[in-house]
Amino acid sequence: MTHETNRLDLRRSRYPGHPGLSSAEEARPGDRGVIEKTIRDSIGWALTKDRPLAESVIARDDRLFMFNPDSEITVGWDQWVKRFDFWMDPRFKATKMEIREMRIDVSRSGDVAWWSCILDDLGEWDGRPIGWKDTRWTGILEKRAGRWLIVQMHFSFASDKVVAEAKARLQSQGADAAQAALDYAEGWFDGDAARVERVLHPEFVRRIAAVTVAGDDFFWQQDRERFLEMTRQGGDKATPADQRQIKVTVRDLARTTATVRVDSAYHVEHLSMVKLRDRWQIVNVLWENVPNDKKEAPIDFRVLADYAGTYRSESGAIWQVIVEGSRIFLKPADEPRIEIFPESETEFFTKGYKSGVTFVREASGSVTRLVKRVNYRDFSFDKIE
Incomplete structure (x- = not known):
């Protein structure tokens, strides 16, 4: 894993009224590298799941405080170590850590430091990608008993992003x-x-x-x-x-x-x-x-009586054709009856949807079957009574 630092600014703080700091007040030269390594190890440990490394850079007390982008807050060491249940789960895998624009400042006393940078912290959970990209990461370290420890971290995303x-x-x-x-x-x-x-x-x-x-x-x-x-x-x-x-x-x-x-x-x-x-x-x-846009045609309604009866399809479905005066209905088994309307004396249509019915006569004039047309498909029913 390559961790590229585009800009590293390690310096001591100066304030108005303080023209400078004595060499005794400056952070030791070796501390600068240690501070950066501590920051990196607090995230990078996950690449190898080196839990002791993670625990070695975090302050073990109730002053520990972390703020995540989703507003999740971690307060204290005891709450932080509970997160290892997720991190050490075999389904979790860290895949990449990259830090950019690192900036580190050290206090005049030399025992407090703070940093800011842009972080990519990416991984997988059960094979699915997770993590934070282009995250603004800031934090504070304290030097305790000669060791730099992180006491606070804050992760966030730019609102426009x-x-x-x-x-x-x-x-x-x-x-x-x-x-x-x-x-x-x-x-x-x-x-x-x-x-x-x-x-x-x-x-x-x-x-x-x-x-x-x-x-x-x-x-x-x-x-x-x-x-x-x-x-x-x-x-x-x-x-x-x-x-x-x-x-x-x-x-x-x-x-x-x-x-x-x-x-x-x-x-x-x-x-x-x-x-x-x-x-x-x-x-x-x-x-x-979609309603049928066809229009009714005038017919001699006396022909409807020839269509009344029972019809059966090749699959065995039974339909009734019912005539009531000048009205004619189809009645599929176990379904409500459907009124059909004439285009001609043999062609009929439904108004509620795009469907049509054709009654077929033999040369003798007797009705032998009906053909139901639905969306370019024809279904034939033989008249059985």
Whole structure:
């Protein structure tokens, strides 16, 4: 480890009214090197975890005082030695110590010294980087029984630098949160379940709220496994890339939580996210459909009676088509019924989201099946009664 000192100013203090100090009042020449070494050893011991070295340069009494950048205060020897529980833990590793702009002053009596410098004190905890960079470090030493000991230290950061770094961190975190949201959205449209899975928290839930035709509140939700299974089945992969219209907006950002909005051709989604182990994950999604902008067409509503009945898909899903006068509804099993509206006598659409239904007739005129169109995908249901 190289410890570069850009400027070292070792001098005795002078005050108004004191034209100078006698040689007897000056710090001994050898003390200057000892003072600097004591200062360096108070941090550098961690590079080799030399605890006896650390203990040899710190005053062992209640007058010991240390002030950290996070406002943590250490008072007294007994409180300071408790910090070795962290420092000596195998998960902690000091990786770099560098001191710049060192300045040391010694009192007229020669038994008190103080210093200031810029410190980089970097390390790792369980493989993750930690530490202080460009830290303003000041302190006081006393010479006791011929040994220089540190009695006070103060670590701080320049306020303008703190603000700038905080903004930079937020920008970086915002970009990371936005990327996680993009992985979720693009993964769904690409049918890439592995990409989606990386950003879903184990407690992930996706919900939509609606009001049924009957006027009841209705929540439909998917848990993590259900959403991943739907992604594996293709998601909205059938949608051409130039029609997906994905847009990600970070709405609110804190240290470990974020709210992100994702717009696409079909949905508006509000993602609640959490940052755990340096990774953004989606915990909750509340979403709504983009409304269908199609217009109803006038038809002869007598044709609707031909569409009423029971339909079954290839997978075995059963849907009912219910006709009430001039209104027609789809009724999936275990779900509220959905009203559909005519584009023509055979083509219908939903207003709440972009979906359509086509009823297919044979040459004889009898209705044999319906095709449900959802986001460029067709699902066929045969009429069974």
